[in-house]
Amino acid sequence: MNEINNGDFIVINNNRMEESEFVKLNVGGSVIYTTLTTLRKEKDSMLGLMFKKDSTWKHAKDENGCILIDADPRYFLVILNFLRHGEIIIEPNLNYYGVLSLARYFGLNSLTDLIDNEDDNKNSWTSLMEENFLTSEIDHNKWAVTREAGSSNFSLEEGRFKFINRVYLVSKDQFNPEDGEIRITGIWTKETPDDFFQICTRSDGKSQGSPYFEAKSGVEFHYSRGQAAIIGRGGLVPSGVVKIKKQGEFFFGVGVPVHFEIFDDGCTVSFSLWENTHNTSIEVETTCTNKNLINYIIIHNREKTSTTNQASWLSNIKVSRWNKSTPRRNRYRRVHEKKMNLNTSI
Structure with missing residues (x-):
């Protein structure tokens, strides 16, 4: 049985895609016009497979015959524009990480590489340490664990490290930013609603002790109660005004x-946080020229409060160093900030 979608745009014959250049999509409630040539630009991506010639992909349609795509139309338009022109165009108030997340979902590797790598070159960062916590015991070649308070504890489960009541995870190696810019990435998941996330660079790996067991020294990247901050410990006071970039x-x-x-x-x-459930993010940046003779990385959570235990999970942590002689370009300067109209034909 033949099914014609609005007569003018695309024909689906027994769920097989037939040639018809124009297509009408319903993306998150917004109708968007584009072409099969654009959608097929990256043939090995999910979009390329969905709309390739003779595709057997089962397309859901709305009451007007538009092919349904469950995605935020603002981010999808950025992807379409990239597929057509090879440029990234993001409006000023659009969530940068939402575009990256959707590009990853559709398997658009050229776009994710362009966004995710600071100079569009994967070789610009040298991996210094990667940790997925896949074993049942801590790798003592990478980490030392200290229980700073009497109730502090930890566990490793299903590729994640669990922090309980201000346990310290301290790198065994030092990472001096004067040898090249340091980049730290990972995923943090709260188990208790009031827990904090704290990670220090340029640290001696020790705490101040009772009552709060904060880091003794270092540049601390801190999240608590809806706010991200950069704090100096032990004299390493940020010398610039903290700029809220998001x-x-x-x-x-x-x-x-x-x-x-x-x-x-x-x-x-700089310190960035983002989550893909609601596509929200925050980023702060400042300057700190104070040096430290010891440069460990510390990661820890909040201390026990009253009778309430505090716990969170860490996974997929990676430490890299910029290996180019020229400074890294700020990724936001590579993104063209232009207004986009959702009702414009693409």
């Missing part, structure tokens, strides 16, 4: 994986 509070619930990214080049430091 405005607003950033709350995430228990069980929501939150991605983080930290940069420290010995002068400029």
